[in-house]
Amino acid sequence: MPGKLKVKIVAGRHLPVMDRASDLTDAFVEVKFGNTTFKTDVYLKSLNPQWNSEWFKFEVDDEDLQDEPLQITVLDHDTYSANDAIGKVYIDIDPLLYSEAATVISGWFPIYDTIHGIRGEINVVVKVDLFNDLNRFRQSSCGVKFFCTTSIPKCYRAVIIHGFVEELVVNEDPEYQWIDRIRTPRASNEARQRLISLMSGELQRKIGLKVLEMRGNAVVGYLQCFDLEGESGLVVRAIGTACTLDKLSSPAAFLPACNSPSKEMKEIPFNEDPNPNTHSSGPSTPLKNQTYSFSPSKSYSRQSSSSDTDLSLTPKTGMGSGSAGKEGGPFKALLRQQTQSALEQREFPFFTLTAFPPGFLVHVGGVVSARSVKLLDRIHNPDEPETRDAWWAEIRQEIKSHAKALGCHAVVGYSESTSICEEVCILSASGTAAVLNPRFLQDGTVEGCLEQRLEENLPTRCGFCHIPYDELNMPFPAHLTYCYNCRKQKVPDVLFTTIDLPTDATVIGKGCLIQARLCRLKKKAQAEANATAISNLLPFMEYEVHTQLMNKLKLKGMNALFGLRIQITVGENMLMGLASATGVYLAALPTPGGIQIAGKTPNDGSYEQHISHMQKKINDTIAKNKELYEINPPEISEEIIGSPIPEPRQRSRLLRSQSESSDEVTELDLSHGKKDAFVLEIDDTDAMEDVHSLLTDVPPPSGFYSCNTEIMPGINNWTSEIQMFTSVRVIRLSSLNLTNQALNKNFNDLCENLLKSLYFKLRSMIPCCLCHVNFTVSLPEDELIQVTVTAVAITFDKNQALQTTKTHVEKSLQRASTDNEELLQFPLELCSDSLPSHPLPPAKEHLESASSNSGIPAAQRATSVDYSSFADRCSSWIELIKLKAQTIRRGSIKTTVTVEKASPVGDGNFRNRSAPPCANSTVGVVKMTPLSFIPGAKITKYLGIINMFFIRETTSLREEGGVSGFLHAFIAEVFAMVRAHVAALGGNAVVSYIMKQCVFMENPNKNQAQCLINVSGDAVVFVRESDLEVVSTQQPTANCQSSCTEGEVTT
């Protein structure tokens, strides 16, 4: 009997009138856990009953404690007929099972009914007495902490990052059971809510067990999703990163430890170690012959299998492009081997994290993604979810091989998603191939490593940009140059990643949200035919999405994308693709070339004119954008030529000033066969459309910035004013003009208008930045497109921003000195100002100043992939990039458009971090944010994960204000329930909040609608930094709760 759950029902308030005659209610409460139920007395004739019940005690297994939610039902007593339910509260008691999290859940919970919404509130106190269970065959995993946050939580230190954990449970969906035909919608909804609650509890417990097996104590970046597969069942799956975390006790540990950027830090270049055997790839598969077949079991799979193949282009000789680090040579080799083996052991070296401890990330290869189209089939045996497991295993395998092809041994920023329409399901996975520092992955030598990390060199600020693959055997033809920062290593011309911008990266100017939007019509079809049609469309969509992203990135004058998220949504008669990312200008990467448009009919004079007009417009836009986002890369001065660049080719590359035509490069860089300029051929109307759409994206109004990463590169002076919001739009397409173009335009307008609306709505917060902008597209019906956006608006201090511009001069001086040092053949970090220029406000996470030696060689030889096969597959980025290169080669004219503005580097980063003190302490307010931190505040405690699933249904849609009224009220209610749960745990904020699902279905003719929402996040206690200085021991929770409780008196 390992646990005793104690529940006390205190009071209710604002109950609905259940007895029309007296306008009052005779309420009582049923408390249910597992199969045990207790009841309170009936409190007669009151809308504000005071039950003050005894403690109801449940003696339960800890397994049940983890799986089951506490279910509290408020009912109206009726002497003659059946008691009427007022509503329910489900309380997840998981947070009470960790030792350091909440000790009691106590507070007002909204009483929720799936038909009527929130109907009053109930005050409940819950406690758990947990007995230690040392049985090693136990099935529970109490004590493993879960975090939705995709970085190491702020008040913890990562001792070891173990790696990927995943689990999946399936069940029949109660909505589709036969009994659903005879039960009420309420009963059906409640059965569903309860089942999902149970399933996610079970899932969490199972993942916890896996973590314990790995000897971890926490899961970070926990992402749990539901697949409502309809007839074929309900899948709840989760992925996460197992870690061993240490609680940081002393506040001193929060001090950024990165304060001595020792200048003599030398970047150890690729100590390439000929390591031919480890990664010899499998037998080559002739890709072009590849066909796919339907398995008879209807589990139709169209799996690409190719990327790890084709040995022919894979010479295994190492090419050391520099001297191996002398001091660390053998040690590093050892370490690398350890990493290798550490990662090799793992089935999937994946990490769901998007931000990392300093030094963790060594190199980034690029985005890898895989998709697969499946036909859903009824899950016959819920206890053996093998099919679904196998599907995901295939996808992960593919991701892994893509990463390998990029010379990377790990995938970071990894995520998985699905899109389901009828019986077709698209499974997608994506991540960023990367080379990691082994130290965090090792067991055992923790302390020693930590010491080392502190002593050793600081992370190189451009290291992550350097290519992890071998330049002679590039997996795709990219255009490499020497790093603009250290000038020792090669970097690609553009970098796409799914992670957040590393804290130590040098960025010029500000970033911006970049979206690619795409629709494709598809014939309505059944089963296999449908799946085939979808799989045929997918590669083209991916390709186009990628082209759009690339064009838009260039148009913005930027060279890297972070936080890339591509969502492909399948509907009855169309496919939608939406890619969002944050574009930035990385100082280490070359200046992007311009966009050149070329026509096919060069003889036509007016056409030529038109083209040149367009070209001018594009050039103007680029120039304007550079100004808008303050992208003023430094001009490469002549002096730098003196730096030791081994290859003549490279020297000449540097000789060129940026404005020079890239023709020269083509001559010099023939081996790469790629040109600086990006050529768009407008040979048909489609392409014209594309060009137009490029130019129609309006920049946000002045004072507004937007990004989909945690924070905006280039803005640091956040104030504490934040506003999280969800906005939903559904448009109905007129079925008459359904062409691809019209569809694209509609979709584009929808997204643009939505953004415009947000800017308008939040104008009172200017200057402000929309962070973590998360778009979700779904196609609920034939002609409906639903877009859901969740983001947080954070204001920043403009005055401080102005101040920083003043520092330009000083910076340039600083920079000059650095340049001089460079002349002394010291491959220094460009930025001697690395201390103040940490772009992240939550610099607290500098738990250790770890060093990142780029000592890990890209040991894996890049296995080249035959890219002509792309059409056969649900492809990965690698190939798309390749394709791109091909197109470019075909291009006709090229010029580079660069704005020459001599200005120091890295200035965009320097911002004063101190937030102005918050004027009024908002008592009782629970903040919600999709970010992992709260600006101007320090998170002192993590109280546990919030993971809630709600269903709301109505049969009086018109009366509730139509679809908008209905959904508005429901989302407001969901927020309210999340806040109430957090407050009851003693918290005052939710971080890493995410609305994972918002499924909305309507039937206006029947006056009905139904909506399912799934949200999650981490409940935390935060203390304002300003308060912290004054009273360090203040507990904001006390305020919060008192304000919650005083309500009963006044009503």
Next chain:
Amino acid sequence: MTSELDIFVGNTTLIDEDMYRLWLDGYLVTNAVALRVRSGILEQMGSTAAVLQSDTMDRYRTFHMLERLLHAPPKLLHQLIFQILPSRQALLIERYYAFDEAFVREVLGKKLSKGTKKDLDDISTITGITLKSCRRQFDNFKRVFKVVEEMRGSLVDNIQQHFLLSDQLARDYAAIVFFANNRFETGKKKLQYLSFGDFAFSAELMIQNWTLGAVDSQMDDMHMDLDKEFLQDLKELKLLVADKDLLDLHKSLVCTALWGKLGVFSEMKANFKNLSRGLVNVATKLTHNKDVRDLFRRAVLPKSVFSVCPLPRWLPTPGPLGPLHGHPPWLPPAPLS
């Protein structure tokens, strides 16, 4: 392409004051959009009319959802659905319960019944206030009336406690409730020049001095109903006019009390006899409900006086003398007993 659904839900509910005003003033979405377009907001933000339309719809929807809570302001404070900062909550409540002078003058003293509600379109036409706004204001009066009608204790306190209004607004509501309860006639032509403030002031004094509550704080409904006994006793005041000595005494007492406090002191002194007679006449006839309702019409009868000096300037500060304490001079003094 039509927007089927378009919503924006913030963790903190944003309240745009200008929009709130438009909504309270009863503008339809289309009118509100037109007004906002004219205000030049689009140029400021470089936005489009569609954006404005969507924003307006959304705000109106939010207000509509809040309205239910505004009917019982304490609920707004303790509800969990909308997270609104305390300062914004106060603003929401205060603005919702604010009323137009023009409207309240039309309704003051009328029974807050369905009948009156039917006349609201007329009032709307007369005052130029939208019918929607009239309805809101009328419903507010009625709601406050219903809640405090049966309550013990100070009227203002009760209103403040149950509607969380500011002190001034609560006083105004006390006056409205008091007038509605006693059905004082305020709509007659000759009363038109009086402002709501004038009536509210007299209501306050009447509540303090003439109601049951003023005498005995244990009585029910004490601050709403006039003390019948007191009104009966007023008959005795005939003596003040009939008896020459008493008249002189009264005059000297009043003059002492008001000396230096009245702009029109000399006129008052010269006309004291007429004034006193007029007032006593009013006072002695307050035995019938009908006469009570007519109080204000009859109280301002002495045309000679009021034509010289409009009423508001008469308003004195309470004098040191017992009988006159707290009474406006144009009202009959309390019994001398």
